[in-house]
Amino acid sequence: MSDLAKGFDTLQIHAGAGPDPTTGARQVPIYQSTAFVFRDADHAARLFNLEEVGYIYSRLTNPTVGALQQRVAALEGGVGAIGCSSGHAAQIMALFPLMAPGRNVVVSTRLYGGTVTQMTQTIRRFGWSATFVDFDDLDAIRAAIDDDTRAVFCESIANPGGYITDLDAVAEVAREAGLPLIVDNTSATPWLCRPFEHGATLVVHSTTKYLTGNGTVTGGVVVDSGTFDWSASGKFPSLSEPEPAYHGLKFHETFGKMAFTFHGVAIGLRDLGMTMNPQAAHYTLMGIETLSLRMARHVENAVKIANWLEKDPRVDYVTYAGLPSSPYHSRVEKICPRGAGALFTFAVKGGYDSCVKLIDAVEIFSHVANLGDAKSLIIHSASTTHRQLDANQQVAAGAPPEVVRVSIGIEDADDLIADLDQALAKATA
Numbered sequence: 001m002s003d004l005a006k007g008f009d010t011l012q013i014h015a016g017a018g019p020d021p022t023t024g025a026r027q028v029p030i031y032q033s034t035a036f037v038f039r040d041a042d043h044a045a046r047l048f049n050l051e052e053v054g055y056i057y058s059r060l061t062n063p064t065v066g067a068l069q070q071r072v073a074a075l076e077g078g079v080g081a082i083g084c085s086s087g088h089a090a091q092i093m094a095l096f097p098l099m100a101p102g103r104n105v106v107v108s109t110r111l112y113g114g115t116v117t118q119m120t121q122t123i124r125r126f127g128w129s130a131t132f133v134d135f136d137d138l139d140a141i142r143a144a145i146d147d148d149t150r151a152v153f154c155e156s157i158a159n160p161g162g163y164i165t166d167l168d169a170v171a172e173v174a175r176e177a178g179l180p181l182i183v184d185n186t187s188a189t190p191w192l193c194r195p196f197e198h199g200a201t202l203v204v205h206s207t208t209k210y211l212t213g214n215g216t217v218t219g220g221v222v223v224d225s226g227t228f229d230w231s232a233s234g235k236f237p238s239l240s241e242p243e244p245a246y247h248g249l250k251f252h253e254t255f256g257k258m259a260f261t262f263h264g265v266a267i268g269l270r271d272l273g274m275t276m277n278p279q280a281a282h283y284t285l286m287g288i289e290t291l292s293l294r295m296a297r298h299v300e301n302a303v304k305i306a307n308w309l310e311k312d313p314r315v316d317y318v319t320y321a322g323l324p325s326s327p328y329h330s331r332v333e334k335i336c337p338r339g340a341g342a343l344f345t346f347a348v349k350g351g352y353d354s355c356v357k358l359i360d361a362v363e364i365f366s367h368v369a370n371l372g373d374a375k376s377l378i379i380h381s382a383s384t385t386h387r388q389l390d391a392n393q394q395v396a397a398g399a400p401p402e403v404v405r406v407s408i409g410i411e412d413a414d415d416l417i418a419d420l421d422q423a424l425a426k427a428t429a
């Protein structure tokens with residue numbers, strides 16, 4: 001890629017890839033190959049010793065996945081990235097080098113439903129735990145951090161409730177405690193929010209959503225800012241001390257700001273195997289080429305539709321930070337100046353029953369458990385994505401029973417409004 005490529009719209013098309021060196025293929029090919037031939041025995045040994053970076057085996061590295069990793073790292077302003085099989089895999093991969101049995105992560109209550117379940121239940125099998133806190137209460141975050149805390153975790157724009165985290169303030173609390181801040185930037189994408197500019201250490205994405213943008217493949221990425229000093233506190237021995245899982249290699253000393261990325265590939269992907277496949281990477285690369293254009297339209301449509309809904313007497317309230325009525329409206333300019341995303345909830349008069357009727361009545365909106373598609377999507381979170389949560393957790397997560405969540409697509413806003421209009425009529429008749 002030319003050194004001239006600096007702007008977001010150029011990087012989303014060119015970062016991480018150029019014409020294929022052997023064939024001239026202009027689009028990044030799907031390198032559908034498990035293994036890659038070594039030049040000679042010395043080359044193989046150097047690769048395995050991490051003295052040279054190259055392709056060995058696709059559980060670790062693959063050229064198509066590699067192009068995507070570099071592209072997302074460039075868009076986020078990070079030094080490296082690790083492609084994973086899903087967003088949930090990326091979350092585990094982000095925590096893995098930091099955590100150990102008995103350690104905990106302090107997390108926001110406002111998270112994707114599946115992440116709440118992953119953090120409350122599944123990580124306990126590894127001996128890890130999560131402490132849930134309201135991230136608007138900085139003292140509560142400080143109080144939740146103890147000697148065993150190894151990370152702080154939140155979403156930039158939180159799914160599903162139209163909530164925006166004050167990343168700068170949370171990052172400062174993490175910094176005071178000597179801890180990395182991990183931000184799930186799925187709902188915002190780097191076009192709306194760049195968490196590293198607000199003090200985050202790592203960013204995770206479900207590339208399944210806006211980055212791919214067409215609902216075809218699942219994937220995830222962990223991006224490293226390269227700015228955290230893993231050796232300062234002695235709390236991150238996998239990175240600062242001799243790593244027994246890699247013949248005693250000291251990752252931070254050896255790789256400097258690339259320590260986390262190298263560890264993620266050499267140990268995380270090698271031993272956990274939550275690897276992105278090259279076909280998924282290819283679809284996501286194609287999607288990313290139009291990310292900024294899509295996000296601009298997503299936001300434009302979301303603003304129109306949220307404004308229309310808020311004025312409708314059949315709607316009790318709309319939680320979209322893009323509306324001046326939102327308590328989080330003042331954070332838009334600071335955290336995501338191009339807009340508050342395209343994900344919000346609204347409460348239908350008549351509560352749970354009306355929500356269910358509305359979902360059965362829509363014609364253009366699709367009733368699916370997904371978000372960030374070009375198509376407009378709708379779901380009743382309390383009975384689906386947030387069903388495993390108890391009533392208090394549902395309210396804390398922004399998914400009480402009286403709201404439906406919409407992911408506004410890039411169709412004609414007028415058609416989407418007409419669809420919601422006719423569905424609301426049926427739901428509240």
Ligand SMILES: *Cc1c(COP(=O)(O)O)cnc(C)c1O
Nearest residue numbers: 086087088112159186206208219
């Ligand atoms: C979808 C999603 C995830 C999980 O990603 P998968 O690719 O489905 O595993 C995590 N966080 C957020 C904010 C999401 O929207």
